[in-house]
Amino acid sequence: MSMTISHDHHAHRFETRVDGVPCVLDYTLDDAVMTITHTGVPSEVGGRGIASTLVQAAMDEARAQGWKVVPACSYAVAWMQRHPEYADLRA
Structure with a gap:
């Protein structure tokens, strides 16, 4: 399935809509740590x-x-465990 993800830098949010339903990822940013x-x-x-x-x-x-x-959210923890190619990003 193809979807467009937008990044709202000010709200610290990635978002998309699927079948009109909003789906989000929220984050905080402190120095260079998301x-x-x-x-x-x-x-x-x-x-x-x-x-x-x-x-x-x-x-x-x-x-x-x-x-x-x-x-910090359980889904992101599990996702990083399944995608070791992103392990270098872990703070």
Whole structure:
């Protein structure tokens, strides 16, 4: 499934809409450390890889900006365990 992820720098949020339903990843940024605090995909659109796509977008942005990442939400922790190619970003 193809989806467009937008990054709201001021709100510290990555977001997309699937079937009109908003899906988000929230983070904080302190110096050059992104802490992923919440990944939210409502159940009516769950099971489509949306959360994974949001986390990957956040990780790719962190890499591009030279940030380190703290996966504070359980989904981001599990995602990083499944994607060792992003282990170098862990703070």
